[in-house]
């Protein structure tokens with residue numbers, strides 16, 4: 001039995017004297033011992049918290065990457081859709097949809113301007129009725145010149161189709177597969193248009 005008694009203080013590691021036999025810790029050491037125990041527990045918790053944070057950050061990063069890839073796919077599909085819209089309207093000899101001015105195709109002055117903006121109506125960003133060749137001036141500096149755009153759009157595609165656009169508020173989340181397919185579709189449609197000239 002004697003041999004199982006602790007010979008040293010659990011905190012300061014000093015050997016117990018004969019009088020202290022049977023103790024596990026010096027009474028004077030208890031506060032320091034508990035403080036050290038608490039500090040150790042906090043260090044462990046801090047390590048665990050940091051590990052958890054690292055995992056969460058990695059998950060966030062993956063989510064951001066996923067989002068980025070979708071936004072990149074949208075931009076890519078939009079680029080090819082817009083190129084098709086411009087070529088469609090160039091071949092048709094259309095003027096700027098909102099100002100009615102003859103478009104200058106020689107430089108970089110023609111946009112594919114959306115009637116309902118891609119920001120406000122993302123579900124119509126690849127709708128051919130919703131997008132027409134427009135001078136950069138009107139698209140950029142006159143915020144799309146919506147009033148004149150509407151008048152000319154009715155003349156071009158008819159009130160019924162304009163109202164269909166205006167009443168279309170279905171929320172749509174573009175998927176990876178859709179965006180890849182849209183890009184391929186408009187690469188093909190543009191090629192076909194250019195081949196026809």
Ligand SMILES: [Zn+2]
Nearest residue numbers: 009012026029
């Ligand atoms: Zn001690």
